Amino acid sequence: MRLTVLGCAGSFPGPESACSAYLLEAQGFRLLLDFGSGSLSALQRYAGLDAVDAILLTHLHCDHMSDACDYVVVRRYDPQGPLPKLPVYAPLGAAERIAAAYSTEAEPVDDVYNFFRLEPGTFPIGPFTVTVDRVNHPIETYGVRIEQGGHVLAYSADTAPCDALLRLAQGADIFLCEASYLDGVDNPPDIHLTGGEAGEAATKADVGRLLLTHLVSAWGSEASTVDNACAAFAGPVEVVRPGSRYDL
Template sequence: MKVTIIGCSGSFPGPESPASCYLVEAEGFRLLLDFGSGSLGVLQRHIGLYDIDAICLTHLHADHCLDLCAYHVARTYGPAAPYPRVPVYAPADAPRRLAAAYGMPEEPGLETAFAFTGLAPGTFEVGPFTVTAAMVNHPVEAYGFRVEHAGRSVAYSGDTGESNDLVKLAADVDMLLCEASLVDKPDLPVNLHLSGRQAAEHAAQAGAGRLVLTHLVPWNDPATVMADACRGGFDGPVELAYSGAVYELT
């Protein structure tokens, strides 16, 4: 299983990275976890424009889903259109919300390019992958994902505050992609985002093999986020995500 960081900037694209988007590949199948602002362009550095086989969206904030609108243009009006519809697993309101973002009527909306399936907590198969979704703590309906293939696993927090369900989702994974949006300080907001320290605490409780800090907000100092994580009690490898990083889970 191969994981490529397409975008890891938190809340909006930064100068070095688009917003959240992660490419997971196995057996020639290409799954996207989130499709945030600016990610479609960078994605084409790694795979062809029409090579996406399925998409999972954690939630419907723009920095995690908005480039689905841009991809609708590519698949609806490209030179060999119409292309087969891509399965999209997302919160149930995704078809309406994304049609509104695109500025089109709800019917047919983006359904000409995508086949939407509403998410709920539980496990389902996507190509060669086993995907488990769990609700996490964010102001909107939001999920974390665990993706497994051939005995390897990666968990992705999406956007979340402190979450026991994320710890369960990430139990013994090879790699945890965990958001670290906040600089650690007293009285952090609850049910919103994590600091680097909190991300490391979740990784330690889950027994993850590796922690990759992501959703890095451009106005934060990355060295401070890393220093925060080093105080979280996780004794495995810790690193900051960056656009273009590749992990081979073998």
């Protein structure tokens, strides 16, 4: 598997990054994990406009799905003709949410996307074995575990601490984990993780490598987030950047 970071900014695009979007490739198949604000630009830079075989949207907040609306134009109006319908795995209501954002008349997008409702469980997407479970966020949100070729990538999506996150990350080679909040301050409950909490989850799940993402650069401190993650997890810790690639 190869993971390419298209966007990793938390909650809204930052000066150097689009919002959450991660391209996972194996055996010529490309799975896009989330499709947040601004990430369609990065898709063209690091892969290509039509370089997607399936999309998985962990939840329906704009910073994780809004460019799926812009992508309707790409696939519907390609000069060579409409591109094939694309499978989209997403929480209930994704079709209506994308249609409403795309057009004030909520024009259906079922000519572009074939929607599959996410529910806790395990299923195949191309060469990947995908497991999802509900995590701790204000709306229906799924953390993700992806296995292929004997390797495992776990992705937290957006979540506060929860048991489901630990189950999904157990023994993962790479744990791509959000770290939106600062440690030591009075954060709102049941929304996001701090760097320290991400490190604690990585330790409890016995992962190989912790990749921090979804930092809100305008409001946080990357150095503090990394320090607190490293204090809680003895393994390798890194903050991801747009264009970063990791091979499993």
